[in-house]
Amino acid sequence: MKSLRIAGAVLMLAAGGGIAGLATPRWLALGLLAGLICYLAMWRSVTRALRAALPILVFALSLAAIQIIFGMPVTNLAAKAVASFFFLTSAFRMYPWADLLARVSPDSPLFPLTLYLLFVRHFFFILTSESIRLLRARSLCITKPYGRGSFRSLVAALGSLFERTLLRAERFYAAQLLRGFAE
């Protein structure tokens, strides 16, 4: 069972990285769909899964909208970002990371990569926990989920989310720097 999970996680990591190389819209759409299926399968609640993905979806939509509105060449970067997010978060949710870390020796060339993945996982944890906290706070403030003022409050919440995650990421980086990870 564990081997299957390892294989699945490695496959998803490879898919997350490989999606960047896809150029044709058909393959990209397929990749996006496969990523979404994997992502939803990793969560018990679809609503929670979609809530956690909200920041990346807003980012991707904003990126596409900016490209369209300002007459820039419309790239498929937004779709690739979302698909990578789906695959990578699924890999992080699937794999027993404690086991991986215990198996990789500090002298191994794989150790920096394992650490990097742990950093990324921790950052996803920060992003997810901040998103859930902010959306919960917003839902307590508004009277109706849709309607007057709700869009504005969502935009304000997301703006605040980016600021807070940036701050948390900066603090995390500083703490690891002081623990000797830049040496």
Next chain:
Amino acid sequence: MKTVLEVRELTFGYDSGQRCLHDINFSVGEGECVGIVGANGAGKSTLLWCLLGLLKAKGVVNVFGEKLSKRNLGRIGVVFQNPEDQLFMPTLLQDVTLPLLNRGATADAAAEKAQAALRSMGLENVGHRPASQLSLGERKRASLAAALAGSPEILFLDEPTAELDGRSVRQLTRVLTDLPIARVITSHHLDFLRSLASRLLVLWQGKIIAEGPTQQILSDAGLLESAGLI
């Protein structure tokens, strides 16, 4: 007493032109415990970040007689306000061990030191659990263990009592009192510093407005009121 930290004419401002710290001067001796007190927004955390070289400030910050660099970073321990910024590994033991391995210790020596650090904080029974499953008080002590495992000669603590209950504050005070190394603590928890710090610096709007023995500073109600501390 040998000086381990010396700060001269430290000034810091953000790119927007907003000045946060003005002409900060102080020093910390070997084994001394110095508290930096100030109201919210006084610049305590900014000062700490400048001392640690995380923010580039004007002025002089000397640690052990020389500028802070990667060479002497290993002699410093830091405990951040939010333990989640420091602890991210699958188990607490790995969190404490990792910086030691990263600094070249052997796996056995690192594990031994990490176990000793956890034991000194009363956390030997939770070493196999991730930090996210511990209470905030335990997480604070865990980040202290992670900082102390590297045998630092000076320890910086940013708001160590923030959000802690009375018992956790007492536990933390006991642990910190017994430490023989120099400690720089930013806080606005005056009772905590009363029992711990030998000297206090009072920060107000980015300036040190008073400095002196803890009892003397804490008995000056006018000063504490003007600094927004009471």
